[in-house]
Amino acid sequence: MIEIRSLRKTYRQKKRQVQALDNVDLRVGPGQIHGIIGRSGAGKSTLVRCLTLLDRPTSGTVSIAGKDMSSLSGKELLQARRKIGMVFQHANLFDSRTAAANVAYPLELVKTSRAQINAKVQELLDLVGLAEYADAYPAQLSGGQRQRVGIARALATDPDVLLCDEPTSALDPQTTYDVLDLIKSLRNRLRLTVVIITHEMHVVKYACDAVSLLRDGRIEESGSIHDVVRHTGSDLSHALLPLPATLPENLGPGPVLDLLYAGTHATEPVISGLTKRFGIDVNVLAGTVEELAGQQFAHLRIQLPPESDVSVIQNFLAAQQVTAQPAELVDPTEELES
Ligand SMILES: Nc1ncnc2c1ncn2[C@@H]1O[C@H](COP(=O)(O)OP(=O)(O)O)[C@@H](O)[C@H]1O
Ligand SMILES: [Mg+2]
Structure with missing residues (x-):
């Protein structure tokens, strides 16, 4: 539905040049909710503006619903823009x-x-749950209600695509979830393709099917939530299913592994399977189990007895679709969120 190829945007700030977008490739499938996460200054808003051609890309192409936006001008561009709804912070x-x-x-x-x-x-107004507020002025509405009006306005021209730039960044947590619920239900009812720009990982966890990490104008990681979370060494995987950044003190000898797996089976069978198969005690050091994009994921940090054959155990786990990697400790200062 949305396809961005080799997109570059360079701004001139007095004598300096700022490469706001640097060779961005991105695909968003129809009906997807795609999160773009990055710190302040990463280029998120520039990306949104280039998508609608409100800002002209320096080079590269943007195509929406099969239309090459970058080749349109004047009346055609205005018409194509009507098929894109915009929601702002x-x-x-x-x-x-x-x-x-x-x-x-x-x-x-x-x-x-x-x-x-x-x-x-x-x-x-019915669709966004504000039928009774038709005559209210913005000053008489709460932040969440104002955002609902903004969403209704974005839908006025029956768009195929909804671009949301930090739609919940000014809202409290409960209202954030209400607005995200609305966006999800609108996606289902109107078969919208949605892009949500955010600096908050919980927005991605709650609402998105796929995610891209934008850093210094470049997409560093991208894919379905299910795929990126399995790349256990990656920043997005750490941010989606975090484990403590440090090992417990007084940790005895023995290899430490981080396991990641999906599915409805609870954490028990994997650990008890290991125990039974190899006749070993397994020590669980940390764990997170969460639903991401409608599927349960577990991230466990375990310690094996000293002298365990790690590669044999990794193979045994891999046969059950469990990724097992030696624990990699992330630098806690390298948080994604700003
Ligand atoms: N109109 C502009 N003119 C010059 N520089 C800009 C302009 N818009 C954005 N930039 C620069 O591009 C970079 C990315 O900005 P932006 O897309 O707003 O980031 P984000 O939305 O992720 O916070 C920043 O370094 C910013 O200073
Ligand atoms: Mg921005």
């Missing part, structure tokens, strides 16, 4: 317009009849 509503009039705005721009506008606005 601070809703960006007109303070002097009611909720209904804010949602109506994009339809007024394309000269829709008043009767059609009224029907559409009512339908959209």
Whole structure:
């Protein structure tokens, strides 16, 4: 649905040149919710602007729904943009317009009849759960409600794609989950393709099917949540299913392994299987079990008895789709979130 190839964007800041996007390749499949995570300054907003051609890429191509956006101009570009809904961190509503009039705005721009506008606005406010707030002004709404109005407005022109730039960064945790629930249900009901830009890993964990890590204008890791989490040494895997960054003090001898596996089976069978097969005691040092993109994942740190044959045990676990790697301790200062 969205395909970005070799995208570069260079800004000139006085004498300096800033490479805001550096050879970005990205694919977002239809109906996906794709998270783009990165610290402040990573190039996230630039990427959103280049997707809609609000900013011209320095080089590279952007295609949405099979249309090469970078080749369009004028009227064609305006038309293509209507198929892309935009949601911003601070809703960006007109303070002097009611909720209904804010949602109506994009339809007024394309000269829709008043009767059609009224029907559409009512339908959209219903869809985002704000039917009773049609006449409220932004100042009379909570942050979450304002964001819902922003989402309804983004949907006014029946887009195929919803681009959300930090949609929940100004909201409290509960409201964040409410807004993400809304985005997920809209994706299902309207078959939208969604991009969520964020600096918060919990947003990715809760809402996304796939994720890309943007750092200094480059995509460093990208893939479905299920795939990236299995790359146990990677930054995204650490951030999605974290284990403590340090080993416990007074740790005895014996190899320490980090296991990662998916599935509904609880942690017990893997450990008891190891114990039975090799007749060894296995010491669990740390563990996380979480649902990611609708599937249960476990990340366990275990210690084996001294002199265990690690490669034999790794092979035994691999046969059960369990990834087992010698524990790799991450530098706790290298957090993804800013
Ligand atoms: N219009 C602009 N002119 C010059 N530099 C810009 C412009 N927009 C962004 N930048 C620079 O590009 C880099 C990425 O910015 P941005 O995309 O806003 O990051 P993010 O949204 O991830 O915080 C930053 O170094 C920023 O200073
Ligand atoms: Mg930004």
